[in-house]
Amino acid sequence: MHLRPKSILLKLLITLAIVWLLAAILICVRSLSIPxxxxxxAVVFGNALEDNGTPKPILMARLDTAVQCYRTGYCSTLFVSSSIDGPGLNEATAMEAYLLAHGVPANRIVVDDQGINTLATARHAARYMQxxxxxxxxLISQYYHLVRAQLAFARTGAQTVYGTLPRSFRVRDLYSSWREVPAFAVYSLRLSLDPDAKPVLFRPMLFLFSLFSGSH
Structure with missing residues (x-):
């Protein structure tokens, strides 16, 4: 009995979906097991800001985790890293302001406003550490992101990498966990082929949307 092309395609799509789901689960489980x-x-990865320049909930949760880490003595210096999100929206300096407002001394904060992505942050933090x-x-970020961040730091020569994360879940995390699968695959491939690969700002979902919408 011959399978129809549509049947074959459906089976392939189902298989891909299952593999993708399992990969996302594995990434999340590995993130939760980082020592x-x-x-x-401590490196705090940036995220989006509100229009008034204050951290959005995801970034606020990371910063609150960093404050707790500092207060307990587990993180003596906080390295905040991100980039410019728009006119007047410097994520790194907004992160610094939030930490200062929550009692972290200025001399315990290092600001990197050129952290355009995870690899760039890893490169800059590695230079600071050296x-x-x-x-x-x-590393302080969401659970779905920590494994890729750990990979980037390992490739930059970090000897001992720990991790901690906000203990919260948002519906958007389901999409972020799904998106993390190709992001991790690309990082693994690029850094395996070239450990000195330069950071590249590429947002695959926005690229796909632009193709389908016909925008340029």
Missing amino acids: YDKADV AHQVSRVM
């Missing part, structure tokens, strides 16, 4: 211990520096001769780094 937590005292670090020389310059200050420290080796233990704590």
Whole structure:
């Protein structure tokens, strides 16, 4: 009995969906198992701001986690890294302002406003760590992002990588976890082929939307 092309395509799509789902689950499970211990520096990854320049809930949750890490003595220095999100919207300096308002001293905060993506942040933080001769780094981000961040830091030569995350869940996390699968695959391939690969700002979903919408 011959299978029809539509039947074959459907089976392939179902198989792809199952593999994709399992990969997303594996990434999330691995993120939750990253060790937590005292670090020389904690890297807080940026996220979007409100129109008034204050952190949106996802970024606020990361910063609250960083404040708690600092207060408990597990993170002595907080390295906030992000980029310019629009006119007057500097994510890194907004992160710094939030930490200052929550009692973190200015001399315990390092600001990197050129962290255009995860790899760029890893490169910049690695240079800071080498310059200050420290080796233990704590990564602070959402659970679905930590494994890719850990990979980027490992490829930049970080000796000891820990991680911590906001203990919260949002419906949008389902999409973010799904999106993380191709992002992790691309990072793994690029950094395996070239450990010195340069950071590239590419947003695959926006690219696909632009193709379908015909926008340029």
